[in-house]
Amino acid sequence: MKTDVAIIGAGPAGLMLGHVLRAAGVACIVIERQTGDYILSRIRAGVLERGTVDLMARLGLDARLRAEGFPHGGFNLADGERLIRIDVAALTGHSVTVYGQTELTRDLMDAAEPRGLEVIYEASDVALHEIAGDAPFVTYTKADTAARIDARIIVGCDGYHGPSRRAIPDDVGRTFERVYPFAWLGILADVPPCNHELIYANHDRGFALASMRSATRSRYYVDVPLTEKIEDWPDERVWDELAIRLGPEAAAHMTRGPALEKSIAPLRSFVFEPMRHGSLMLCGDAAHIVPPTGAKGLNLAASDVHYAAEALIAFFQKGDADAIAGYSAKALARVWKSERFSWSLTKLMHRFPEDGAFERRMQVAELDYIASSEAAQRSIAENYVGLPT
Structure with a gap:
């Protein structure tokens, strides 16, 4: 097979990029090693910046997002006794939208076939070849049959563990990383949220987050040592810990219920430079990871897609090679700003050993200063709602 762009990974970044390119008339194929059902089974964050919402609207795939998403004009920081509300809408003129990443991915996935976006699922042994030149290609195995896709550009949207980043030679790439000494224990339950907006809490016992997926489904987190085991955290222990850490006001409105899903996820900050080498570009978790504090992961991937699509369309429609060459620097400028915000909020709200x-x-x-300073709140709000692309 031949195409203009081979996209590796059919998560939200890969599917978004595929849809943008397809709409612009740039030929592309998406390759994914998992099944579609597996991708939709992954529980992920659901706070969308205005840029991500605008991208879905640009694609004409925002009908369900507008109908079922929850616009949030602010969020809260808590210190165990009080809530400090950051009025994002008043401070920036914009809001964020709570809409699960799973649902956004489903919207992109459902539209692929009707819009002529080819997605090859269950492609194993994916490998990248000749990325330093002008004729790269991808090989993979599908149903025990070897296959090859020749492309002009390959875009790796295949996450932290995918093959794309590893295809860049060690003497070309550079890694920056901070592994945090704690993890987030998350619980998903069919109960109404304790607050209509998110609460990030800093308590003597540790961090907690009250979030939601809908008016009837809530997502909560507490930070725990990396050595903790999920079997040592029965539902009641999680709820008890949340009630303490979130503070009396949130606890008074908390509804307990059985866990639909419970997991422990380690945290890291990670950046790989450059995000482009030869005919390979990287998007999303393939190039960077942020701690979930601040809800930047999916939104940063959408930002990469915006810059990558802009460069690819200029290249294929106008022959502008400089657009491809400038992609990494442009994307990384925003990546590092988002890394800074996620790191600073993580540092503020967690206890390090x-x-x-x-x-x-x-x-x-710092929390006292934020509570009393509009300037401090404005800075947080601008980062939270999403810096301009």
């Missing part, structure tokens, strides 16, 4: 009384006082002082 090495922290002592001084670091705790600094957190308290």
Whole structure:
């Protein structure tokens, strides 16, 4: 097979990019090693920046998002006793939208066939070849049959563990990483949220987050040591810990229920540079990971898609090779800003093992400053709603 762009990975980044390119008349094929059902089974975040919402609207795939998504004009920081509301709408003129990543992926997936976007699922042994030149190709196995796709550009949207980033030579790429000394234990339950907006809590016992997927489905998190086991956290223990860490106001409105899903996920900050080498471009988790504090993961992938699509369309429609060459620098400028925000919010709201009384006082002082300063709140709000592309 031959195409203009071979996209590796059919998560939200790969599917978004495929739809944007297809709409612009750029030929592309998406290759995915998992089944579609497996992709939809993954529980992920659901706070969309305005840029991500705008991209879905540009594709004409936002009908369900507009009907079922929840616009949020703010969110809350808590210190165990009080809620500090960041009025994002008043401070920036924009809002975020709560809409599950699974649902957004489903919208993109359902539209692929009607719109002529070819997606090859269950493609194993995916490998990239000749990426340094002008004639790269991808090989894979489908139903025990070897296959090959020749392309002009390959875009790796295949996540942290995919083959795309690893195809870049070690003497070309550079990795920046911070692995955090704790993990998030998450519980998903069919219960109404304890607050109509998200709550990020900093308590003496640790971090907690109250989030939601809908008016009847809630997602909560507490941070735990990396050594914790999920079997040591029965539902009641999770709910008890949440009630303490989120504070009395949130606890008074919390509804408990059996877990639909419970998991423990480690946290890291990770950036790989450059995000383009030869005829290979990287998007999303293939190039960077952010801790979920601040809800930047999916939105940063959508930002990459915006820049990548812009460059690819200019290249294939106008012959503009400089657009491809400039992709990495443009994308990384936003990546590092999002990494900074996610890191700073993680540092503010979590207790690190090495922290002592001084670091705790600094957190308290910072939260007091945020509570009393419109300028501080505006800075947080601008980052939370999404910096301009």
